[in-house]
Amino acid sequence: MAVGIKISLNEKLFLRDPQETALGKKIIKHSIILIDKIGFEAFNFKKLARLINSTEASVYRYFENKHMILLYLLSWYWEWVSFSIDLNTMNIEDPKKRLNIIIRTLVSASKENPSIDYVNESILHRIVIAEGSKAYHTKEVDEENTVGLFTNYKKLCEKVACVISEIKADFPYPHTLASNLFEMANNHIYFAQHLPRLTDVHVTEGNFKEVEKMLQYFAFTLLEKS
Amino acid sequence: MAVGIKISLNEKLFLRDPQETALGKKIIKHSIILIDKIGFEAFNFKKLARLINSTEASVYRYFENKHMILLYLLSWYWEWVSFSIDLNTMNIEDPKKRLNIIIRTLVSASKENPSIDYVNESILHRIVIAEGSKAYHTKEVDEENTVGLFTNYKKLCEKVACVISEIKADFPYPHTLASNLFEMANNHIYFAQHLPRLTDVHVTEGNFKEVEKMLQYFAFTLLEKS
DNA sequence: TTTCAATAATAGTAATACTATCATAAATAG
DNA sequence: CTATTTATGATAGTATTACTATTATTGAAA
Numbered sequence: 370m371a372v373g374i375k376i377s378l379n380e381k382l383f384l385r386d387p388q389e390t391a392l393g394k395k396i397i398k399h400s401i402i403l404i405d406k407i408g409f410e411a412f413n414f415k416k417l418a419r420l421i422n423s424t425e426a427s428v429y430r431y432f433e434n435k436h437m438i439l440l441y442l443l444s445w446y447w448e449w450v451s452f453s454i455d456l457n458t459m460n461i462e463d464p465k466k467r468l469n470i471i472i473r474t475l476v477s478a479s480k481e482n483p484s485i486d487y488v489n490e491s492i493l494h495r496i497v498i499a500e501g502s503k504a505y506h507t508k509e510v511d512e513e514n515t516v517g518l519f520t521n522y523k524k525l526c527e528k529v530a531c532v533i534s535e536i537k538a539d540f541p542y543p544h545t546l547a548s549n550l551f552e553m554a555n556n557h558i559y560f561a562q563h564l565p566r567l568t569d570v571h572v573t574e575g576n577f578k579e580v581e582k583m584l585q586y587f588a589f590t591l592l593e594k595s
Numbered sequence: 596m597a598v599g600i601k602i603s604l605n606e607k608l609f610l611r612d613p614q615e616t617a618l619g620k621k622i623i624k625h626s627i628i629l630i631d632k633i634g635f636e637a638f639n640f641k642k643l644a645r646l647i648n649s650t651e652a653s654v655y656r657y658f659e660n661k662h663m664i665l666l667y668l669l670s671w672y673w674e675w676v677s678f679s680i681d682l683n684t685m686n687i688e689d690p691k692k693r694l695n696i697i698i699r700t701l702v703s704a705s706k707e708n709p710s711i712d713y714v715n716e717s718i719l720h721r722i723v724i725a726e727g728s729k730a731y732h733t734k735e736v737d738e739e740n741t742v743g744l745f746t747n748y749k750k751l752c753e754k755v756a757c758v759i760s761e762i763k764a765d766f767p768y769p770h771t772l773a774s775n776l777f778e779m780a781n782n783h784i785y786f787a788q789h790l791p792r793l794t795d796v797h798v799t800e801g802n803f804k805e806v807e808k809m810l811q812y813f814a815f816t817l818l819e820k821s
Numbered sequence: 822t823t824t825c826a827a828t829a830a831t832a833g834t835a836a837t838a839c840t841a842t843c844a845t846a847a848a849t850a851g
Numbered sequence: 852c853t854a855t856t857t858a859t860g861a862t863a864g865t866a867t868t869a870c871t872a873t874t875a876t877t878g879a880a881a
Binding site: 423 | 827
Binding site for chain 1: 867868869870871872
């Protein structure tokens with residue numbers, strides 16, 4: 370994947386664009402590392418500032434608060450997945466093959482060639498899995514949705530829903546299945562690692578093949594056999 | 596449903612059993628109301644104490660922290676759903692009919708007769724939908740799982756997984772489907788209300804029929820047509 | 822060389838998440 | 852029917868969090 374792509378994100382996510390300055394990039398890079406390490410609840414701007422030898426006040430010039438950093442990172446991730454899907458399904462006509470590739474990309478996009486030096490996609494993927502649902506489970510969800518802070522995720526679901534409808538035009542739940550594939554991909558990796566009685570799949574150190582297989586089974590059983 | 600049932604929960608969830616005292620019951624009752632009203636992030640023991648005319652220190656005698664109250668409420672809810680399922684599927688032999696009833700119970704257990712005066716199941720259901728996933732998306736998930744703080748949910752999934760296996764013994768993902776039905780039930784009510792582009796179902800003021808229908812479609816397509 | 826924008830350094834405030842101590846009221850045991 | 856235990860209330864205090872404000876410094880652009 371080309372080095373130097375710039376992921377474009379809603380400007381309401383930040384106060385100053387972190388992709389434009391050295392400090393901004395350091396904030397992104399180390400917030401990924403720190404959130405992964407200590408969890409989103411324990412993460413704060415003081416600890417982040419200490420880590421990058423800057424100050425709390427400086428971080429606050431880029432992001433309103435830590436919730437906005439989380440939204441930023443998740444938007445970045447989904448935009449990047451979307452880009453990977455486009456790349457991997459380019460020139461592929463058969464919508465079934467495209468869905469197959471989408472599922473594979475969903476589960477293991479983070480193991481492809483990294484695209485940007487200050488974003489470790491593999492660690493970011495862990496954040497998406499462990500903290501992703503906190504993005505929209507807040508009292509501010511409606512206002513944030515109105516100003517477009519979840520647009521990336523919704524567009525990605527729309528893209529997948531279109532492929533689903535191509536496979537089976539009369540399938541009654543294309544968006545439901547699309548978002549569910551995303552949610553299941555994350556949930557069952559997490560369950561396999563932490564609450565194994567909630568799943569049947571197993572994962573080991575970055576090997577998510579069983580998750581991929583399970584998602585293929587669910588998606589294609591629903592689309593082919595009904 | 597009988598008034599006076601006592602839901603039995605893991606003793607590690609609390610410091611003093613809130614079901615045994617008047618203050619304890621007030622804590623449960625009003626934490627449900629307050630979390631629903633202001634959201635889990637803004638909820639704290641000072642506000643709760645003010646609401647029930649008690650003190651922060653008194654609330655801390657019942658629960659270690661607000662995370663434990665959340666785990667308590669969720670465990671209570673899942674235990675109560677489990678009880679409702681048992682009640683509603685009693686004497687029903689056909690596992691397909693049982694799964695049908697399970698799905699209906701899942702989606703609208705909270706609209707049955709209330710069982711306990713200090714728990715408003717309908718409000719509690721909203722908390723489960725909006726805050727449920729925060730229970731296990733923490734850095735402490737493994738230790739908490741080890742001491743049994745998620746047992747209720749896991750047992751409930753096991754129960755549903757068994758019914759799934761009865762319907763189709765060679766279905767390869769009974770636990771996956773079971774937990775996914777729970778997650779989807781909550782997610783798609785939430786999506787319909789806040790992020791409608793992530794779903795195809797519609798809900799209005801406590802009418803979750805479309806969600807139920809969608810879950811039936813997913814479950815039975817996977818189990819019958821594959 | 823000035824000047825301007827970004828960052829650092831420092832300080833400060835209100836709220837949060839607790840812990841500790843002591844007084845008092847209500848239940849209960851002897 | 853006291854004596855004692857137990858639960859709760861009242862109050863205070865600490866460390867951390869989540870910010871905001873002010874001023875100084877530095878490094879790049881005009």
